[in-house]
Amino acid sequence: MKAIIQRVTKASVTVGEQQISSIGRGLCVLLGISTEDTQKDVDYMVRKILSLRVFEDEGGRPWSKSVVERELEVLCVSQFTLQCVLKGNKPDFHNAMPAELAQPFYSAMLERMREAYTPERIKDGEFGAYMQVHIQNDGPVTIQLESPSAPTDPKQLAKQEKQLQRKEKTRAKAASASESGREKAAAKAAHQDPSASSGAEGDVSSERDP
Numbered sequence: 001m002k003a004i005i006q007r008v009t010k011a012s013v014t015v016g017e018q019q020i021s022s023i024g025r026g027l028c029v030l031l032g033i034s035t036e037d038t039q040k041d042v043d044y045m046v047r048k049i050l051s052l053r054v055f056e057d058e059g060g061r062p063w064s065k066s067v068v069e070r071e072l073e074v075l076c077v078s079q080f081t082l083q084c085v086l087k088g089n090k091p092d093f094h095n096a097m098p099a100e101l102a103q104p105f106y107s108a109m110l111e112r113m114r115e116a117y118t119p120e121r122i123k124d125g126e127f128g129a130y131m132q133v134h135i136q137n138d139g140p141v142t143i144q145l146e147s148p149s150a151p152t153d154p155k156q157l158a159k160q161e162k163q164l165q166r167k168e169k170t171r172a173k174a175a176s177a178s179e180s181g182r183e184k185a186a187a188k189a190a191h192q193d194p195s196a197s198s199g200a201e202g203d204v205s206s207e208r209d210p
Contacts, residue, residue: 001041002082004030007054007141011075013125014132021123026073027054028135032082033097033105041147042109046116049074054141068117076113077125077133078106103127 005027012022029049050068057064067074083096097105106127114122125131 001034001037001045001147002032003045003049003145004079004082005049005052005054005143005145006030006135007138008075009136009138011136012134013075013077014134015126015129020126021075023073023075023123025138026075026121027052027067028133029074029076030079030082030133031076031106031109032079033102034083034095035097036149037097037105037147041149042105042112044147045145046109046113048145050113050117052143052145054143071118071121073121073123074113074117075123075125076110077131078102078127099128 006029007026008023008028009025010023011026011028013020027049031045051066053063053066055065055067055070055072056062080093080096080099080102081091083093084091085095086092096102110122110124125133
């Protein structure tokens with residue numbers, strides 16, 4: 001999942017001639033959902049968006065407070081074009097989640113954000129509509145955010161597998177060395193203290209003396 005997060009003094013969404021959503025100071029978030037996204041991506045993005053410290057504190061110190069701490073607003077706009085891959089000069093959007101799947105996914109993410117913050121402070125555009133997004137960037141401050149994901153490239157997967165195998169070999173060698181060390185220590189202790197094996201014979205020989 002990809003997001004472009006902008007600190008704004010105000011932002012709004014218009015469909016046709018009608019303004020359907022607007023906020024004052026806060027964050028405008030353009031959000032692109034990929035075919036690989038899961039609930040983990042949702043949780044990560046919601047946490048990061050609401051915790052991002054891009055606002056000043058009460059004393060004017062910059063980069064100190066989040067949108068939640070300042071009790072400001074968030075305007076989210078679904079934007080599948082963030083998942084663009086260029087083929088020559090032509091944008092390709094095959095990495096974007098299909099609309100029929102992305103819409104409930106996006107709605108669930110908005111609901112998760114409202115649960116984590118104040119519902120009336122989370123606004124959104126109109127999914128799938130041709131929108132005019134009016135953003136008055138404050139600063140300007142623009143943050144690009146991407147949720148971490150597992151590698152899907154075969155080379156990356158092979159590299160990850162080799163790394164795991166090396167770790168397993170290292171652990172096995174360490175365990176073997178530790179076991180060998182314990183055996184050597186036990187043998188050394190037995191050599192330095194022969195009474196453990198000869199004590200009984202000494203007692204017998206002493207009994208035979210008159």
